[in-house]
Amino acid sequence: MPEIRSEIMTVNMGPQHPSTHGVLRLVLELDGEQVLSASPTIGYLHTGIEKTAEQKKWQQVIPLVERMDYLSAQSNSMAFCMSVERLLGADVAVPDRVKNIRILLAELQRINSHLVWLGTHGMEVGAVSVMLYCFRERELLLNINEMIAGFRLFPSYMRVGGLREDLPRGFHDAVRAFLDRMPGKLDEYEDLLTKNEIYLKRTQGVGVISKDDAIAWSLVGPIARAAGVDYDVRKVFPYLGYETYDFDVPTQTAGDVYARYKVRVAEIRESMKICRQALDRITPRGEYAIADPKITPPPKDRVYTEMEALIQHFLIYSQGFTVPAGEAYVPVEGPRGEQGFYVVSDGTNRPWRIKSRAPSLLACQALERLIVGGLIADVIAVIGSIDVVMGDVDR
Amino acid sequence: MDAAALVASLQQAVPDATLETTATVDLHPTMYVSRDHLVPVARALRDGAGLDFSLLAELTAADYWPREPRFEVVYVLVSLQHKSRLRIKVRLAGSDAHVATVSGVWPSANWLEREVWDLFGIAFDGHPDPRRLLMPEDWEGFPLRKDSPVQIRRPPHTTEPLQVTAEEFRQNVERDRLSRDQQ
Numbered sequence: 001m002p003e004i005r006s007e008i009m010t011v012n013m014g015p016q017h018p019s020t021h022g023v024l025r026l027v028l029e030l031d032g033e034q035v036l037s038a039s040p041t042i043g044y045l046h047t048g049i050e051k052t053a054e055q056k057k058w059q060q061v062i063p064l065v066e067r068m069d070y071l072s073a074q075s076n077s078m079a080f081c082m083s084v085e086r087l088l089g090a091d092v093a094v095p096d097r098v099k100n101i102r103i104l105l106a107e108l109q110r111i112n113s114h115l116v117w118l119g120t121h122g123m124e125v126g127a128v129s130v131m132l133y134c135f136r137e138r139e140l141l142l143n144i145n146e147m148i149a150g151f152r153l154f155p156s157y158m159r160v161g162g163l164r165e166d167l168p169r170g171f172h173d174a175v176r177a178f179l180d181r182m183p184g185k186l187d188e189y190e191d192l193l194t195k196n197e198i199y200l201k202r203t204q205g206v207g208v209i210s211k212d213d214a215i216a217w218s219l220v221g222p223i224a225r226a227a228g229v230d231y232d233v234r235k236v237f238p239y240l241g242y243e244t245y246d247f248d249v250p251t252q253t254a255g256d257v258y259a260r261y262k263v264r265v266a267e268i269r270e271s272m273k274i275c276r277q278a279l280d281r282i283t284p285r286g287e288y289a290i291a292d293p294k295i296t297p298p299p300k301d302r303v304y305t306e307m308e309a310l311i312q313h314f315l316i317y318s319q320g321f322t323v324p325a326g327e328a329y330v331p332v333e334g335p336r337g338e339q340g341f342y343v344v345s346d347g348t349n350r351p352w353r354i355k356s357r358a359p360s361l362l363a364c365q366a367l368e369r370l371i372v373g374g375l376i377a378d379v380i381a382v383i384g385s386i387d388v389v390m391g392d393v394d395r
Numbered sequence: 396m397d398a399a400a401l402v403a404s405l406q407q408a409v410p411d412a413t414l415e416t417t418a419t420v421d422l423h424p425t426m427y428v429s430r431d432h433l434v435p436v437a438r439a440l441r442d443g444a445g446l447d448f449s450l451l452a453e454l455t456a457a458d459y460w461p462r463e464p465r466f467e468v469v470y471v472l473v474s475l476q477h478k479s480r481l482r483i484k485v486r487l488a489g490s491d492a493h494v495a496t497v498s499g500v501w502p503s504a505n506w507l508e509r510e511v512w513d514l515f516g517i518a519f520d521g522h523p524d525p526r527r528l529l530m531p532e533d534w535e536g537f538p539l540r541k542d543s544p545v546q547i548r549r550p551p552h553t554t555e556p557l558q559v560t561a562e563e564f565r566q567n568v569e570r571d572r573l574s575r576d577q578q
Contacts, residue, residue: 043529215449218503236478328421355455365506
């Protein structure tokens with residue numbers, strides 16, 4: 001019998017690989033099935049959004065930032081708008097109704113993002129049916145987006161100073177129908193995974209990171225909370241009135257893939273709790289933006305009938321509005337943890353510099369620590385569990 | 396801890412450093428740190444009693460060309476223990492755009508500093524892995540600099556031919572065949 005030849009093998013995983021969530025490339029050194037080293041290579045999706053944004057007027061940046069982290073579009077645009085409002089000093093004037101609607105949309109976006117995560121992650125570790133179920137429920141959320149803005153993935157509904165327009169008729173019914181349906185469906189997903197022997201074997205003790213390492217590598221959001229870091233921007237630095245809502249921040253201590261799963265599923269439940277409270281506070285009709293004619297365009301019916309409104313409309317859409325010189329960074333809790341936009345203005349109608357704090361980039365950086373020493377099959381489970389969105393990593 | 400107390404405490408830890416607070420509109424007290432004392436100040440911020448800024452939330456830069464000093468490197472810090480935030484900045488001249496790395500203090504600075512080097516051309520002295528992060532490795536220039544053009548028409552660099560010559564390729568195939576035959 002011939003001797004078995006063994007040598008260390010270098011494998012390129014990605015950039016074209018269905019389980020790397022986009023175009024992440026990993027150069028793995030393998031000894032049999034064990035990963036000896038891993039070096040992530042990123043940048044395949046770099047589209048220069050930050051440079052592009054410097055050429056745009058303030059309100060034109062909103063559709064751009066929604067395309068960065070394409071699974072949490074409304075969180076991105078909300079974070080950007082809040083930073084700009086802080087520079088304008090307009091955030092104190094934002095009506096409570098707008099704040100509650102923003103909270104509602106941000107939480108729906110979190111559920112949406114976590115559903116995509118649960119579906120793809122489940123599929124990658126072998127539970128294919130979970131993906132179909134998750135995308136079925138996500139469809140309802142996309143329908144709500146279509147309802148408010150006519151665009152399912154990137155609604156651009158958040159605007160500096162408030163929202164683009166008032167809520168559509170039937171919005172409350174659609175959200176309530178979703179919130180009534182979702183808890184039962186979430187129980188079904190949990191039935192499929194939480195005590196599933198195969199799923200437990202694939203996830204428990206895999207991709208472990210300690211609490212101290214999570215802080216040192218700037219991990220935030222569900223990954224850090226699964227390792228015991230009790231940090232949620234909504235609780236620690238409340239914004240938009242989150243301090244008046246009743247919700248918990250789920251944490252785990254194991255820091256493995258399974259703990260991240262538990263945290264995210266619990267977060268979906270907490271988000272639904274917030275959504276119900278927000279929905280009760282939102283009236284079907286009311287203020288949807290601050291009353292500042294320099295920032296908020298007038299309603300369309302007034303543009304068609306009044307001279308002043310037409311001028312105002314024309315000025316905002318041709319010249320935009322100016323923002324006082326300065327810098328601001330307002331952190332919010334997105335689906336992947338603290339995110340926000342460091343915004344610098346030079347006092348003109350275009351941003352001087354915007355920088356997105358990208359939680360996925362830092363998660364991607366820590367990936368190496370999570371997979372080295374493990375098995376190649378676990379690499380898939382770990383990439384899924386850190387929930388990287390390459391649009392956010394590369395921008 | 397307010398900005399004045401913070402500066403006093405830091406000044407005690409690093410007596411030589413120049414610390415200069417500046418007005419801010421968001422919830423981050425902001426101060427400029429002299430370039431040569433960045434790392435000791437960073438260490439004091441992370442380890443100092445009552446400070447504990449253990450989380451580096453953000454590291455980025457901004458280019459204020461044509462003003463001089465043109466660059467500002469920005470660090471956003473979070474103290475999870477004291478629920479406080481802080482922004483420190485370092486001014487850099489365009490002709491002398493380099494600063495010491497803080498990846499020894501906060502390991503996560505590694506990629507963030509690579510990104511700043513990649514897009515702004517600010518060098519980080521002592522960085523463990525000073526390569527580009529987002530742009531292609533053979534890219535010329537630093538795109539987020541204000542004097543870098545927005546649209547560039549250039550022949551593509553990255554579509555280079557195969558890395559081995561035809562002769563080497565044939566040799567590789569032959570070697571593989573031989574090793575298979577031996578088995």
